[in-house]
Every structure is written in structure tokens, then in C-alpha cells.
Amino acid sequence: NAGVMQNPRHLVRRRGQEARLRCSPMKGHSHVYWYRQLPEEGLKFMVYLQKENIIDESGMPKERFSAEFPKEGPSILRIQQVVRGDSAAYFCASSPGRLSGANTGELFFGEGSRLTVL
Amino acid sequence: GENVEQHPSTLSVQEGDSAVIKCTYSDSASNYFPWYKQELGKRPQLIIDIRSNVGEKKDQRIAVTLNKTAKHFSLHITETQPEDSAVYFCAAPAAVDSSYKLIFGSGTRLLVRP
Numbered sequence: 001n002a003g004v005m006q007n008p009r010h011l012v013r014r015r016g017q018e019a020r021l022r023c024s025p026m027k028g029h030s031h032v033y034w035y036r037q038l039p040e041e042g043l044k045f046m047v048y049l050q051k052e053n054i055i056d057e058s059g060m061p062k063e064r065f066s067a068e069f070p071k072e073g074p075s076i077l078r079i080q081q082v083v084r085g086d087s088a089a090y091f092c093a094s095s096p097g098r099l100s101g102a103n104t105g106e107l108f109f110g111e112g113s114r115l116t117v118l
Numbered sequence: 119g120e121n122v123e124q125h126p127s128t129l130s131v132q133e134g135d136s137a138v139i140k141c142t143y144s145d146s147a148s149n150y151f152p153w154y155k156q157e158l159g160k161r162p163q164l165i166i167d168i169r170s171n172v173g174e175k176k177d178q179r180i181a182v183t184l185n186k187t188a189k190h191f192s193l194h195i196t197e198t199q200p201e202d203s204a205v206y207f208c209a210a211p212a213a214v215d216s217s218y219k220l221i222f223g224s225g226t227r228l229l230v231r232p
Contacts, residue, residue, distance in 0.1 A: 109161040
């Protein structure tokens with residue numbers, strides 16, 4: 001059972017370009033979370049999605065950032081017109097569903113996509 | 119919403135000593151408290167978690183304690199080894215509709231000196 005797969009692992013963009021980060025959750029997981037980690041800092045929640053539905057995007061900047069999790073295919077985090085401050089590691093995590101007695105509550109993280117904006 | 123605070127931000131211990139990291143949370147309804155370990159350049163991985171119906175949980179050299187009244191929980195690592203050196207994050211859930219998201223603390227960089 002493959003874990004959470006993220007690509008690309010490393011992405012370099014110039015200011016003003018677009019960055020697209022992809023995440024395929026673990027098999028059987030229907031919940032996807034995106035977190036941003038600035039250098040030497042913690043994991044900041046960005047957005048929580050289920051298939052074809054954004055559940056919570058309260059941590060995502062209102063402009064230039066968008067996320068989707070289509071019925072088929074990976075979840076995508078899109079950053080338009082990137083700026084230097086967008087340089088960070090973007091982690092995707094997945095879970096099977098609600099926090100309950102049946103689910104451990106564990107989030108399974110991918111290896112991250114490290115975005116560098118020149 | 120849930121707010122999680124973690125301290126210390128850095129911790130240096132001698133190999134074999136114990137390390138303790140503390141977190142506080144704000145939402146009294148929170149009922150699940152995990153700890154993640156992130157090695158340099160790697161992904162965060164769950165090392166131990168606790169639910170609110172117990173006060174302590176142990177797994178070999180690591181343990182987590184929970185004080186629901188005071189709304190704080192702690193990670194204890196005994197007999198530390200150099201491979202324990204990493205960044206540790208605590209987390210607490212924030213309810214979202216019928217599900218949840220995890221809010222993480224700011225992290226503790228643990229260095230175990232040989």
C-alpha cells in the first residue's frame with residue numbers, strides 16, 4: 001500500500017510564474033489536508049478537502065492560492081503569480097475519515113514539495 | 119478555534135538523559151492529542167497519541183501525559199539517543215463539520231548530544 005505521494009519533490013519558479021503541486025492520498029483515504037512549512041517553522045494548516053469538495057480553506061491566502069480534489073486524480077494546490085514569500089515546503093496529508101473509535105486519527109504525510117521562488 | 123502552544127522551541131540534552139516537551143491547547147472539547155516527529159528534510163510521522171479518556175500512554179521510551187483540567191499534554195522521552203534528534207510537533211483537533219483538522223504546535227527542535 002503506497003503512502004501519500006507528492007510531486008514534484010522540488011520545484012523552482014521565478015516570481016510571477018505559477019506553481020502546481022500534486023498529492024495522491026493513501027489508498028482508501030478520502031480526506032486530504034495541505035500544510036505549509038516555512039524554513040525553521042511549524043506546520044501551518046492551509047486547506048482540507050474531500051473528493052470534489054472544499055471542507056475548510058480558512059488557512060489559505062485569499063488571493064493567488066487555490067486547491068482542488070477532483071473525483072478522479074490527485075489533489076492539486078495551485079499558486080499563481082508566485083512571490084519569494086511563497087518559498088516553503090508544502091506537505092499533503094491524508095486520513096481515512098472522521099476521528100472516531102474506528103479511525104486512529106493519524107494523518108499520513110507525504111514527503112513534501114519544496115518550492116523555491118527566485 | 120483551537121490554538122496550540124508548544125515549548126520549549128529548542129532542547130538540548132545529553133545522551134541518556136530525559137527530555138520533556140509541553141503543549142497547551144484552548145478547546146476544551148478536543149479529545150485527541152498526537153505527537154509527530156520530523157527528521158531533517160523528511161515528512162512528519164506519528165510517534166504516539168493519546169485520547170482524552172486516559173491520562174497517560176507509554177510506548178517503550180516515549181510516553182505522553184494529558185491533563186484535561188489544565189488543558190495541557192506532554193511528551194516524555196527517556197534514555198535519549200542521538201537518533202531521537204529531530205523536530206517534534208504536538209497537535210490537537212479542531213472540529214470541522216462532522217470531521218476535524220489537526221492544528222500543530224510550533225515545534226521543538228531536540229538535540230541529543232552523544
